[in-house]
Amino acid sequence: MRIIDIIEAKKQGKEHSKEEIDFLINSLMDGTAADYQVSAWLMAVYFQGMTDTETAYLTDAMVRSGEVIDLGDLAAQVIDKHSTGGVGDKVTITLIPLLAACGVPVAKLSGKGLGHTGGTIDKLESIPGFNTKLSIQEMISQVKKIGVAIGAQTQKLTPADGKLYALRDVTATVDSRPLIASSVVSKKIASGADNIILDVKYGSGAFMKTPDDAVKLSEIMVKIGKKLNKNITAVITSMDEPLGRAVGNSLEIIEAIEFLKGNITEGDIAELTYDIAALSLVQLEKYSDIESAKSFVKEIISSGKALEKFRELIDAQGGNSEVIDDYSKFPKVKYTYKMKAHTDGYVSRIDALKVAYGCKLLGAGREKKTDEIDYGVGVYLNKKSGEFVKSGDTLCTIYSNDENKTKTAVEYCEKAFTFSSSLPEGEILIYKVIK
Ligand code: URA
Numbered sequence: 001m002r003i004i005d006i007i008e009a010k011k012q013g014k015e016h017s018k019e020e021i022d023f024l025i026n027s028l029m030d031g032t033a034a035d036y037q038v039s040a041w042l043m044a045v046y047f048q049g050m051t052d053t054e055t056a057y058l059t060d061a062m063v064r065s066g067e068v069i070d071l072g073d074l075a076a077q078v079i080d081k082h083s084t085g086g087v088g089d090k091v092t093i094t095l096i097p098l099l100a101a102c103g104v105p106v107a108k109l110s111g112k113g114l115g116h117t118g119g120t121i122d123k124l125e126s127i128p129g130f131n132t133k134l135s136i137q138e139m140i141s142q143v144k145k146i147g148v149a150i151g152a153q154t155q156k157l158t159p160a161d162g163k164l165y166a167l168r169d170v171t172a173t174v175d176s177r178p179l180i181a182s183s184v185v186s187k188k189i190a191s192g193a194d195n196i197i198l199d200v201k202y203g204s205g206a207f208m209k210t211p212d213d214a215v216k217l218s219e220i221m222v223k224i225g226k227k228l229n230k231n232i233t234a235v236i237t238s239m240d241e242p243l244g245r246a247v248g249n250s251l252e253i254i255e256a257i258e259f260l261k262g263n264i265t266e267g268d269i270a271e272l273t274y275d276i277a278a279l280s281l282v283q284l285e286k287y288s289d290i291e292s293a294k295s296f297v298k299e300i301i302s303s304g305k306a307l308e309k310f311r312e313l314i315d316a317q318g319g320n321s322e323v324i325d326d327y328s329k330f331p332k333v334k335y336t337y338k339m340k341a342h343t344d345g346y347v348s349r350i351d352a353l354k355v356a357y358g359c360k361l362l363g364a365g366r367e368k369k370t371d372e373i374d375y376g377v378g379v380y381l382n383k384k385s386g387e388f389v390k391s392g393d394t395l396c397t398i399y400s401n402d403e404n405k406t407k408t409a410v411e412y413c414e415k416a417f418t419f420s421s422s423l424p425e426g427e428i429l430i431y432k433v434i435k
Pocket of ligand 1: 083084085111114175179180181183184187
């Protein structure tokens, strides 16, 4: 078998056999397939797609490229959550300590930023000292000890995803259903949890642009998960506007901390975290209905337990948990620029993709595999959709380390805002739940 024949077959839209997919992943792992060949294959998959059977083979080959965490008897109680990626999406960071504080153990394998979207790993690494490179043993013992661990995909866990993910990020091949499905589900299988909750996003800031595409992606992932005996639910949510107000690594962690402190109780971040936490508790049969699960979740936040769990998590993974009480411990930026409104009216839309491009060029994401992230940069939305502004009000604040990049980011953000004279309709947060 030769890699070039596999690329040719996919270029012509043929269905790969299990042997071909195994050969491709083995060649990726042992280095006999060059990055440019794998990239060409990824682009062929992007255009030609993959059948559900091929996607299941690919997922399985990616899981087998590394080890699987064995949580033993604990696996049945443990949950893992994953988002398919959004802009300003810090729900993993708000949700994971919250669920752990509710008594649900969480073992989570996350990714870095992908395409225009931010990654949980990059966000957490903005906390000085925070180590996401946990060994399998460290991950297991931390879940047993404090009920929560968040690790990055590593050489041992789904390493094939690590390699494909890094290539997709820089070759415009992220937004492909089979590639997303295999990437997400392989990590969820490797994390060892029996319970999985997926937040599948659609909209301008997501890889799936329409609810229909998100439904199709969810159906594939739920199907593969069930085949592998996982208790899996996909929640399909809107990503037309950045989630919350902060976009950029440390800015998003600060917003997540504010939520865990109980200072953010309304709006998309709060609503989505409450909803997904409540759904998880119902999925685990801790509660029989969403409303009582939600009341419990809110109590856990107001009691301070969720915040304390986050502190415990940061401490356990070597981070400086003083950031919780003192935001000046996060990486600093040289410039802050307040972008003003030129008109009176309601903000009717903030295009997530445009804000994401602005952030990426400030340095919050990578253009090349080897790029370093600038953890402090980003955009803070002082105004969100549905809020009234007067000419001269600050619409958003740009955090930057480069004056020229600030100017270009402002241009993107200017284009992201749309206004109307009347109050716009509210956004639907959860479109559908697929089990
Ligand atoms: N999250 C992942 O882990 N992989 C993808 O491909 C997209 C989102």
